[in-house]
Amino acid sequence: MLKQTDVLCHECRRSFALIAGDLCECCGRPFDRVDESYRQGELCADCVRWKRDNAWRGVLTKNRSVYVYDAFMKEVIARWKFRGDYALVEAFRSDMCREFFCHFPRDSLLVPIPLSSARLYERGFNQAKALAELLGCPILDALERFDSAKQSKKSRHERLETDRVFHLRSDVLLPADASFVLIDDIYTTGTTVRHAARMLREAGAAAVSSFTLARS
């Protein structure tokens, strides 16, 4: 059960599945969990597709994730994020820190993926920010999410044209040569972090990677 003094009991702790083994160089997908045909050299088929797309090539340097997003992790994240059991973030601390510094430099600048203001009020905290705070690196709240209500008022054409999920906060100055790492809870298709990375790149960031708690 999750309600122990220690945040997690042994049983639950043992159920956390770390991502390990041979990974896609770019998105960090473990090759042993996908069909062999999905692999093309050191990349997975998804990353090859992103690379071929002129609009997205090179936007995201790489992604790495800590845990496999399996049924158990889904349950833990649901309790943490949707039920709002903030304290569970402690359960991720040591694995998050170890894995992060395996893949990213000490002087990384962390940019948490933001929530819309309505979402933030509903949940009470931003899970991506909570994860970023575990790592002890400087955090820059550089992005804001477009209000989805306002977004839907635009015509379909406008939306496709702009296709923007995030915008840069007007009061933020990007140190262009920093090594930016976006922080989020789940990497699914990689679209969210790529949208965020593109905003930072357009604002002058030289290189943007991402790091997430779990990936599917």
Next chain:
Amino acid sequence: MRFVFEQGKWLPEALAKEKHKDRRPISRLPDLPSCEKNPEFPFSPTLLAFLEGRQLLIDDLPFSLEQIQAHYENGYLRYQKGITQTERGGYRCERCGNERAHLFASFHCARCEESCTYCRQCLMMGRVSECTPLVVSCVSPKRIAYDRPLVWSGKLSHAQQAAAEAVKQAIDRHDELTVWAVCGAGKTEVLFPGIAHALERGRRVCIATPRMDVVLELAPRFKQAFPTVPVIALYGGSEDRFKQAPLVMATTHQLLRFYRAFDVMIIDEVDAFPYSVEPMLQYAAAKARCEPSALIYLTATPHPAWQREIQKNKRMAATIPARYHGYPLPVPAFEWCGHWRKQVQKGRLPRNVLAWANERIQGGRPALLFVPHIALLQQVVQILKQLDARIEGVHAEDSARKEKVHAFRQGAIPLLVTTTILERGVTIPRLDVAVLGAEDDLFTEGALVQIAGRVGRSAQHPNGDVRFFHYGKTKAMIAAKRQIVRMNRLAQERGLLKSP
């Protein structure tokens, strides 16, 4: 969220007309005063019905903040603090009564923009934190009297009748009473006359139980017995969640959402609660009761402390020592089976355990074999499958649990190996049971009495075999056997048993 003070009243920051510097979460305010009731106010009957007898979060209420606040300002509802400070400087959750420091945590909250402490114990019912108001109604719940609501053609046994009379009296006088009814006594029917009495007087009745399957099983029985009375069943995700009724079946967790709602509180299987959740249940039950009200506990196996209180007459109790069919309870036999764990490790079972299993299969008698842990269960099932490949095992996390229990009932599985999850609620004719490793800590006196209580439930087959295989007798085993023997003797003395 935060409150501000504007034009002589407190209101949520989001509704303020001006900007305020002093904005505070409800826990850092004096208790918000109730407003004087304005009889002219065009209140919303749906909102009041929704809130009747309940204590809810603003997030639970499908009404706008403006509407909620207007009902507050006109004296129809109140805001209470969700989290308060104890005298010793700790925290206390007003919804679930939690005061244990390790079941609180803090975070920087986007709603109040400061460090906000929340309760982890009742989190599954929606988060209560320092900036969370609990909303309660200022209007007391509707009370409707029903004329002769009980339509039931069954007949109570002598043993049931005496207890039913005691229940009725306790309900009438708003007393507390424990009904100690042996497994198979028919305790549900014992409640009928008392509940009918309450409903005739327009009283509101709640039957709370720790298990959702009991709620699902009881609700139709009560609907049938009280056809003119609205009955609702409340559990996580139930469709009746927002309905109101004078007769409510609820899991104990759902009680947390009630506030001074019931004149009669009946708590079924009070012994089934893990010790750790008991304080929360007591708190929730107390909060859900009106003043005055009756409190009835039902149990087949009271905790040892309760048994002592009953014996010393410190706890009012009505005992039903006999089953409804009038045959005595099957008494467990103890059988030493050596270092059985070592045997299981080697892929073997003690000879007497194997012989017991063989006899059941040959004789075509359905049998349950209880083992202490899941890991052991799987090994034991593998060994027994050599005897009969149809043998299966079930445990709490088993996704095919329902199907397996069903197959067992149908006779497709001759012997089912189980953890303690089947200790309650399973009733199968001609059943025999055994416990492998009855000395394990998991098998408390109560658990063993419940397990023995699975056998001989039907009037057609009132006998059966109960065997405790052990590697050293425990106090719990001896106490369980003593309890069963004592109940049989009591039944005999009171002339409640059928003459042989």
